[in-house]
Amino acid sequence: MPKETSVNPNAKSISDIPYSVLDLSPIVKGGTPADSLRNTLDLARHAENWGYARYWLAEHHNMPGIASSATSVVIGRVAAATSKIRVGSGGIMLPNHAPLVIAEQFGTLESLFPGRIDLGLGRAPGTDQLTARALRRESRSSGQNFPEQLAELQSYFNPSPTGKNRVRAIPGEGLRIPIWLLGSSDFSARLAGQLGLPFAFASHFSPEYTLQALEAYRGHFRPSDVLDQPYAMVGVNVIAADQEEEARWLATSMQQLFLGLVRNQPDQLQPPVENMDELWNEYEKAAVQRQTASSIIGDPETVREGLQLFLTETRADEIMINAQIYDHQARLRSFELVSEIIKENR
Incomplete structure (x- = not known):
C-alpha cells in the first residue's frame, strides 16, 4: 500500500477509516454461476x-455456493466494469499456484488497470484436501513453505539489481502492486509484520482469533519501503436492513451457510427462514454462533453502534464488509445502508 494512503491508526470514529467490500460471488439456491457473476458486476x-475503497474477490474451489474460483479472471472483469475503485484478491491462495503465474496474472491486471489492483495472499487451500491435490497435481506446495513462495513472488516484481533472475515475469517485473497477507490465525499476522x-x-469467520492476530501483527511490525507503520484491515459480516426484524431474517441465510460448513456439507446460499431452531441442534447452533460472533446485524442504528464497537475493539485501519444475503x-x-451510515458520521 502506498504510504500516502495510510490512515491514522489511532482513529476512534467509524467516519475516519475506509470501508471495502468482500464478495464471494454467492450462488443462491435456484441460481447459476452466471447469475452470481452478473450480480458481482452490479454490486x-x-x-x-x-x-467503498476496494472490491475484493476470494479464491475457493469445489464450493457449490461460490462462483469466484477463477479469481484473477473475475478481478479483470470487475475492474473493466468500474473506473476508480481498487479491485483485488481476498485472496489468492498462493500454495495452489506457481508464484510466476500469479506474478504474470497480476502484472497483466496492473498493466491493464494501473494503480487499481491489490494482491491479497493466503496460505490455506481454499478448499478440501482432495480438491487441493487436484489443483496442485505433482506440486509439493503447502502452507508450510508459504514464506518461500511469497519471497519468490516478490522477486518477480522486484528482481535483483545484479541481474541474477533468469526467469522474469513479463508483465509484472518492476510494477508496484500492493501485496497484502491474509490470515485467520496469527501465522500470517507475524509474517506480515x-x-x-x-x-x-478474516474476522468474518474466525472472530475468536481477531485480537490475538492483530496484536501479533502490530507487535512484530517492522517498517519497510511499503509501510512506515502497521496497516490492518479486518473483515466482518454486516447485514443491514431498514428494519431490525428484516435484518435478522435475512441473516438466517448466512447462518444456514455456516451450518452447512459445520456439517461438512457446503451448499448454495439458501433463502431466509423464520426459525433456525428447526434446522440446527444445540451443538450446531453454538458452533455457528461462535463462527459468526463478530457479525453486525440490524437496522441502521444497530449497525452504526456495532461498527463503532468493532472499530474500538480492533483499532482497524480499514473494515472490509462481507454480506451473504440471498436476495440481490x-x-x-x-x-x-452501510455507506449511508458512514457518510452521516463524516
Whole structure:
C-alpha cells in the first residue's frame, strides 16, 4: 500500500477509516454461476458509486455456493466494469499456484488497470484436501513453505539489481502492486509484520482469533519501503436492513451457510427462514454462533453502534464488509445502508 494512503491508526470514529467490500460471488439456491457473476458486476458498480475503497474477490474451489474460483479472471472483469475503485484478491491462495503465474496474472491486471489492483495472499487451500491435490497435481506446495513462495513472488516484481533472475515475469517485473497477507490465525499476522506488509484478518469467520492476530501483527511490525507503520484491515459480516426484524431474517441465510460448513456439507446460499431452531441442534447452533460472533446485524442504528464497537475493539485501519444475503436487491440495500451510515458520521 502506498504510504500516502495510510490512515491514522489511532482513529476512534467509524467516519475516519475506509470501508471495502468482500464478495464471494454467492450462488443462491435456484441460481447459476452466471447469475452470481452478473450480480458481482452490479454490486461492484454500486459499491464504487457509494464510496467503498476496494472490491475484493476470494479464491475457493469445489464450493457449490461460490462462483469466484477463477479469481484473477473475475478481478479483470470487475475492474473493466468500474473506473476508480481498487479491485483485488481476498485472496489468492498462493500454495495452489506457481508464484510466476500469479506474478504474470497480476502484472497483466496492473498493466491493464494501473494503480487499481491489490494482491491479497493466503496460505490455506481454499478448499478440501482432495480438491487441493487436484489443483496442485505433482506440486509439493503447502502452507508450510508459504514464506518461500511469497519471497519468490516478490522477486518477480522486484528482481535483483545484479541481474541474477533468469526467469522474469513479463508483465509484472518492476510494477508496484500492493501485496497484502491474509490470515485467520496469527501465522500470517507475524509474517506480515516482519515484512512490513499490510495485513487483512478474516474476522468474518474466525472472530475468536481477531485480537490475538492483530496484536501479533502490530507487535512484530517492522517498517519497510511499503509501510512506515502497521496497516490492518479486518473483515466482518454486516447485514443491514431498514428494519431490525428484516435484518435478522435475512441473516438466517448466512447462518444456514455456516451450518452447512459445520456439517461438512457446503451448499448454495439458501433463502431466509423464520426459525433456525428447526434446522440446527444445540451443538450446531453454538458452533455457528461462535463462527459468526463478530457479525453486525440490524437496522441502521444497530449497525452504526456495532461498527463503532468493532472499530474500538480492533483499532482497524480499514473494515472490509462481507454480506451473504440471498436476495440481490436486499444485498445491495445492505451495502447502501452501510455507506449511508458512514457518510452521516463524516
